[in-house]
Amino acid sequence: MPIGLFKRLFPSKEKVEAPTPNKKAVKPKPAENKKPKSKAPAAPKPAVKPPQPKWDPAQFTVQAVEGKTRFHDFNLDERIMRGIYDLGFEYASPIQSESLPITLAGHDIIGKAQTGTGKTAAFLITVMQKLLTSTPQERFASEPRALVVAPTRELALQIAQDAKELGKHTDLHVMTVLGGMDYDKQRTELSNKVVDIVVATPGRLLDFLNQKIVFLDQVEMLVIDEADRMLDMGFIPDLKRIIRATPEKNLRQTQLFSATYPYDVIELSESWTYKPHQVEIEPESVATERVDQKFYIIQETEKDKTLARILKSPEMGRAIIFANRRDTTRDLAQRLNRMGLNAMLLSGEVAQNKRMATLERFKKQEKSILVATDVAGRGIHVDGISHVFNYNLPDDPEDYVHRIGRTGRAGANGIAITFVDEFEAYGLMDLESYLGNKIVTEVAPEE
Numbered sequence: 481m482p483i484g485l486f487k488r489l490f491p492s493k494e495k496v497e498a499p500t501p502n503k504k505a506v507k508p509k510p511a512e513n514k515k516p517k518s519k520a521p522a523a524p525k526p527a528v529k530p531p532q533p534k535w536d537p538a539q540f541t542v543q544a545v546e547g548k549t550r551f552h553d554f555n556l557d558e559r560i561m562r563g564i565y566d567l568g569f570e571y572a573s574p575i576q577s578e579s580l581p582i583t584l585a586g587h588d589i590i591g592k593a594q595t596g597t598g599k600t601a602a603f604l605i606t607v608m609q610k611l612l613t614s615t616p617q618e619r620f621a622s623e624p625r626a627l628v629v630a631p632t633r634e635l636a637l638q639i640a641q642d643a644k645e646l647g648k649h650t651d652l653h654v655m656t657v658l659g660g661m662d663y664d665k666q667r668t669e670l671s672n673k674v675v676d677i678v679v680a681t682p683g684r685l686l687d688f689l690n691q692k693i694v695f696l697d698q699v700e701m702l703v704i705d706e707a708d709r710m711l712d713m714g715f716i717p718d719l720k721r722i723i724r725a726t727p728e729k730n731l732r733q734t735q736l737f738s739a740t741y742p743y744d745v746i747e748l749s750e751s752w753t754y755k756p757h758q759v760e761i762e763p764e765s766v767a768t769e770r771v772d773q774k775f776y777i778i779q780e781t782e783k784d785k786t787l788a789r790i791l792k793s794p795e796m797g798r799a800i801i802f803a804n805r806r807d808t809t810r811d812l813a814q815r816l817n818r819m820g821l822n823a824m825l826l827s828g829e830v831a832q833n834k835r836m837a838t839l840e841r842f843k844k845q846e847k848s849i850l851v852a853t854d855v856a857g858r859g860i861h862v863d864g865i866s867h868v869f870n871y872n873l874p875d876d877p878e879d880y881v882h883r884i885g886r887t888g889r890a891g892a893n894g895i896a897i898t899f900v901d902e903f904e905a906y907g908l909m910d911l912e913s914y915l916g917n918k919i920v921t922e923v924a925p926e927e
Contacts, residue, residue, distance in 0.1 A: 535649070540565040549577040554584060557612045560605060563646040573598030576605075578759045583735060584609060588756040590749045591737045597761055600642050600705075603628070603735045607701045608647050610733070611676055614700075622670055622694050624678040626701040627726070629719065631709040633658045633681055634839065638861045639705065640679040652676040657694070659684040661833065670694050682710070682718035689725055696725040700732055704752070707738040707745050708878075716748065729754040740878050770888035771868075773896045775908070776924035780901040784812075786924045787869060788819045790897070791849060797866030798842065801851045802883045804872040812871060813851040826852040854879045863889055870898040873907045877914035899924075 537558055542550045549572040551564050572580065575593045583589050583606040593599045607626045616625075628643075630636040636656055643654045653673065657666055657680035666684070669675070670693050678685075678694070688694045702723070704710070710719055726732055734753045738745050749756070778786060791799060803809045806827045816823035824838045842850045843862050854874065865887045874880050880898075887894025900908060900921060912919050 535562050537561060542570045545571070548572075554580055554605075556605065557609055557650075559612065559649040560608055560646065562649045564605075566648070567645060569601070573602075575599050575759065575761045576602040578761075579603075579735075580605060582757045582759070583733070586733060588729075588734045588753040589736070590753060590756045590758045591735070592741055592758075592760040593737060593739070599737050600639055601646065603703045603705070603737070604639075604643050604646055606733075606735065607677065607703065608643075608650065608652060610701060611652060612650060616698075619674045621672055621674055623698040624675045624694070624696070625698060626677045626703070627696060627699045627722075628677065628679045628703040628705065629682060629685070629710075629722065630679065630705045631681070631713050631715060633660060634835070635706065636679050636681050637836070642861075643677055643679065654679065656680065657685050657688060659687075660831075661836075667693050682715045682722060686718050686722055689722065696722070697727060699726045702726055702732055702734045702752075704734070704736045707736055707749065708740045708742060711742065711744055711748075716744075723752055739882065770892065771884050771894045771896050773884065773898070775898045775900055775919055775921045777905075777921045778899050778901055778924040780903065782924065783871060783899050783901065784815055784819070786899075787871070788816065788821060790867075790869075791816075791821055795866070797847060798845075798862065798864055799849050799867040799869065800865060800883075800886050801849065801869040801871050802854060802874070803851065804854070804875055806853055808872065809851045809853055816849065816851070821849055823849040823851050826850055828853065854882065861889075862886070863892070865889070866894060868894065868896045870896070873898060873900055873904040873911070875907075877907075877911045880911055880914075 535558070540552075540561060542552060544550065551561065551569060551572060554572075556564075575591060575597045576599075579589055579591055579599075579602045583603070591599060591602075607628075611625055628636075628639055630639055636658055640654055640656045643652075647654065653675050654677045655666070655669055655673075655675050657670070657678055659681055663684075667688065670678075670688065685694070689696065704719070710716060729752060734756070736749050736753060736756075738749075776786070787801070790796070801809075801812065801823075803812060806829050809825060809827050810829070813823045813825040824842060826835055826838055826842075830838070838850070839862075842848050846864070851871075868884050868887045870880070870883060874883065884894075884896035887896060908919055908921070
């Protein structure tokens with residue numbers, strides 16, 4: 481390491497951020513795996529619940545503000561507007577402002593946006609608006625009208641939860657198809673109920689598709705979320721097989737979102753979408769707007785002691801600690817617990833039911849500590865996280881933005897603290913290049 485760079489990174493103890501495309505109506509597509517010739521219609525839906533008091537849209541009033549887009553400006557179905565009102569949303573985020581006029585007009589879209597930008601609500605609003613404004617004459621079980629594919633169970637569960645909250649005043653039926661849990665329950669629900677929106681991970685969905693438990697030839701709306709992560713996790717072959725089971729790309733509407741645009745994602749997006757529009761939200765605005773970022777130069781052997789001291793400070797709320805490897809997260813969680821801190825673990829080696837229980841505990845406790853890997857962390861959408869710690873500088877600069885996006889959400893401010901040890905210092909230059917900003921380092925505070 482050059483002497484000048486070493487001195488800068490390890491200073492002495494002295495103190496040193498449209499028109500609608502001509503898409504045809506969806507028709508059943510001939511498929512290699514033909515459906516059984518006799519498929520009984522789905523069982524009738526449960527009895528309709530007693531009508532709730534009529535909602536007056538006039539009570540949802542939002543002042544027009546220059547430079548901001550209101551949800552009122554999109555001419556959405558009243559039932560969706562009521563869900564937006566209940567969630568407390570008033571103005572659309574940048575990704576929503578740019579994408580909704582395109583997708584509501586029926587166009588395909590390729591969106592570059594990080595987690596925490598509001599992209600989930602953006603694609604769900606479009607899906608629900610279309611489902612509510614057009615109704616097929618006949619519906620069968622096993623045939624969803626909309627399909628959302630996500631790379632991890634945690635993210636899929638969060639998307640489904642968001643869909644249920646946003647659409648709670650509609651009669652749209654949302655279900656998840658996920659590996660590692662509720663196999664028989666999912667199979668029964670798909671086989672016997674009319675499902676409008678399926679939110680799925682690739683493996684389990686492909687399993688049900690091969691067994692003819694689900695049919696995708698009636699899918700009108702396809703959403704592929706975090707396409708770059710799908711690529712990283714090796715899901716692209718499965719995803720290709722799933723998409724081949726849906727109608728041709730000019731017969732469905734496709735929304736594809738990715739945090740980054742590697743060449744493979746660009747190539748795949750072009751083959752999966754029909755005359756798409758592109759929307760890009762730069763990561764810098766996500767990374768710096770509401771998050772106070774600190775970079776501590778620290779010896780590797782001092783990380784645990786410094787981390788524990790900060791975690792025990794009175795101003796600490798919910799905190800997430802990210803590390804690069806599963807074994808690192810496991811060992812760190814054990815060491816923090818031995819130091820008197822109640823640290824929970826979230827990684828791929830933890831059983832699915834335990835991961836869900838851990839997330840629920842983390843959400844309910846005001847002062848809780850979660851140690852997580854990047855893949856598991858993609859599904860964490862919890863408000864009130866005051867601090868994010870990067871125990872290791874991430875190997876990929878893109879993951880840095882995903883990590884710190886766990887804090888500074890829902891209009892709150894947050895703090896992101898990154899430990900930079902003697903083995904990781906060179907990674908700062910890549911991160912600086914990615915963010916386009918100079919990173920200022922400081923010596924980790926002492927007692």
